[in-house]
Amino acid sequence: MPTLYLIDGSFELFRCFFGAPRSQRSDGGEVGAVRTLLSTTLSLLREESLTHVAVAFDDVDMLEAREPEDTELIHAQYDLARDVFAALGVAVWTMSDFSADDALATAAHRFESDPSLERIVICSSDNDFAQCVRGERIVLYNRIKRVMLNEAAVLEKFGVPPERIPEWLALVGDKSDGIPGIPGFGPKAAAVVLRRWGRMENIAMEPGAWEELDVRGKAKLASTFIERRQEAIRYRDQGIKRLDAPLPESLEDLRWLGADRQQLESLSQTLEDGSILQRQIPLRDAGQ
Structure with missing residues (x-):
């Protein structure tokens, strides 16, 4: 079942930051959230139905935690978080004049009528994304609770x-x-x-x-x-989500072909985590 997964990258970074233990590199740089993000994203990419995938991030200045110290640590891992998705072969949208939410809503709206897709899955725990749900065609997936909402489920909830x-x-x-x-x-x-x-x-x-x-x-x-x-x-x-965010990619550009080996090697060095290269991660063919 060809399926497009749309990921709220800003939320995933926050979720991993507050839900995972701290972890530092040899230089003291905090990378705990990013290491966890890599694992949780790999889990999502192993979904059998996933054929296309993209992630959207808000501008870094829009990301604020309650404590200034937490905000600083999240900002320090922002670029690395985007690097994780890019290394795994996921299309990355970094928004400035629009929000990440608008990017995901725009993509769902744009590709809803594409006959090559059977379903679009918006991965977020935010209730406001329920406005984007359409029948069984566009659904909302709460990865924390592992609950999928179609239109009937939205009405019931x-x-x-x-x-x-x-x-x-x-x-x-x-x-x-x-x-x-x-x-x-x-x-x-x-x-x-x-x-x-x-x-x-x-x-x-x-x-x-x-x-x-x-x-x-x-x-x-x-x-x-x-x-x-x-x-x-x-x-x-x-x-109300905007449906006019500037997304240049076609649906084919979002097809998941596997991770990029060179980027994974670079990420492994940056995170000082040799286990990354030992994981069974599907790799894209050279030149793709």
């Missing part, structure tokens, strides 16, 4: 279809993207309101219209939304 996810997150909130939400709106209330009216602009501005809703505290919810409607719309717009 959030109570709304994929196209309403930005509205749902605008009401409920999304801490990962700095969206505080609208006070009083939990997952159930947001789903009930959006199933009734759909787009934010269509939600009733007359408190009496909310009386028909089967949701607790409907009067308070109505007054809060009416008062903060423009704020909710702004949060919604903030959460």
